[in-house]
Amino acid sequence: MHWHALPDGRVMCDVCPRACSLRDGQRGLCFVRAAEGGQIVLTTYGRSSGYCVDPIEKKPLNHFLPGTSVLSFGTAGCNLSCKFCQNWDISKSRELDTLADAASPETIARAAADLGCRSVAFTYNDPVIFMEYAIDVAQACHEVGVQSVAVTAGYMCDAPRREFYAHMDAANVDLKAFTEDFYHHVTGGHLAPVLETLEYLAHETDVWFELTTLLIPGHNDSDAEIHRMSRWVVERLGPHVPLHFTAFHPDFRMTDVPPTPPETLSRARRIAIEEGVRYAYTGNVHDPGGGSTYCHDCGARLIERDWYTLGAWGLSDDGRCLECGTPCAGRFDGPPGAWGARRLPVRLADFETEGAA
Numbered sequence: 001m002h003w004h005a006l007p008d009g010r011v012m013c014d015v016c017p018r019a020c021s022l023r024d025g026q027r028g029l030c031f032v033r034a035a036e037g038g039q040i041v042l043t044t045y046g047r048s049s050g051y052c053v054d055p056i057e058k059k060p061l062n063h064f065l066p067g068t069s070v071l072s073f074g075t076a077g078c079n080l081s082c083k084f085c086q087n088w089d090i091s092k093s094r095e096l097d098t099l100a101d102a103a104s105p106e107t108i109a110r111a112a113a114d115l116g117c118r119s120v121a122f123t124y125n126d127p128v129i130f131m132e133y134a135i136d137v138a139q140a141c142h143e144v145g146v147q148s149v150a151v152t153a154g155y156m157c158d159a160p161r162r163e164f165y166a167h168m169d170a171a172n173v174d175l176k177a178f179t180e181d182f183y184h185h186v187t188g189g190h191l192a193p194v195l196e197t198l199e200y201l202a203h204e205t206d207v208w209f210e211l212t213t214l215l216i217p218g219h220n221d222s223d224a225e226i227h228r229m230s231r232w233v234v235e236r237l238g239p240h241v242p243l244h245f246t247a248f249h250p251d252f253r254m255t256d257v258p259p260t261p262p263e264t265l266s267r268a269r270r271i272a273i274e275e276g277v278r279y280a281y282t283g284n285v286h287d288p289g290g291g292s293t294y295c296h297d298c299g300a301r302l303i304e305r306d307w308y309t310l311g312a313w314g315l316s317d318d319g320r321c322l323e324c325g326t327p328c329a330g331r332f333d334g335p336p337g338a339w340g341a342r343r344l345p346v347r348l349a350d351f352e353t354e355g356a357a
Helices: 105-114 127-143 158-165 180-187 192-204 223-237 262-274
Strands: 003-005 011-013 033-036 039-042 050-055 069-074 119-122 147-152 170-174 208-215 243-247 280-283 301-306 309-313 344-346
Touching: 011 039, 039 127, 069 105, 105 119, 105 127, 119 127, 127 147, 127 158, 158 192, 170 192, 192 208, 192 223, 208 262, 223 262, 243 262, 262 280
Parallel strands: 069 119, 119 147, 147 170, 170 208, 208 243, 243 280
Antiparallel strands: 003 011, 033 039, 050 069, 050 344, 301 309
16 A cells, blocks of 8 residues: 556655665665556465564553563564664564464464453554555454554654554554754654644544653663653643654664663653653663552552562542543553463464364
């Protein structure tokens, strides 16, 4: 979907702002969308780099069916070129061996249901570039009562954005920084399309979404930038949108940058709360205080978290504070799940026939 022919015989992909113009046999920067027979095709449809059952908090989503399990998978490739990519072996893969696992949308939906997962997550690399496959999987999942989650950088054009999110129930969007300079020089993209995606989600959809910013020392972790970003989130998206600050570790093409100190995440969390963000979190570090959820009205602890394990629970089944009755923003459905921090690799071939376990 979402391409058009050019007068010179090339075809242009219209999914993301890169607008790759390709001749037959060429691939876009994402590597998985290619020109074949005068059209754009998705070369990775139906194939994955692997499947795993995770806690939903790992996406990270702290306000979407807490404690439940999610069947996670990705493909290969990416439409950004982040120098700090933490999943570069998947997102930058040019090897078909990365896509060793194959499964139809119906098989994935059946596996999720049989495994007791409340949702399926498109993650590890960006589902924007395999949107046709993700949409088909989401539709199959909805037919069996399983929800769909996109873990994405939000770098997408308007028409495909509307098509894609019409099928998503939740999303975690990487807001990688809050300067055009960072996006241009570190990710190879632009900030404006990401902000457009966020405003679209906030004002034109019912998709529950949370934001994640990986704080990289010396690049996007200044007080001034965190103040600006937090203020924009509150003013343009709403104070109820959760904001996760996570720790960078040296990887890919930024091995010369030191890891993020835990105090940087705590400082960012304090700044976000000062600016009016109701739910701000620290991630990739052991910080039960910064990982727990608190009532924005009375301050009571609503959800205790230690890494991905839930502890004390202070919410009613419909997501209200047990102390004062104030609703906590999110998607809550009964008592919390009990999946915990487990990670379970899954072989989809075991679910290819109805009733497989």
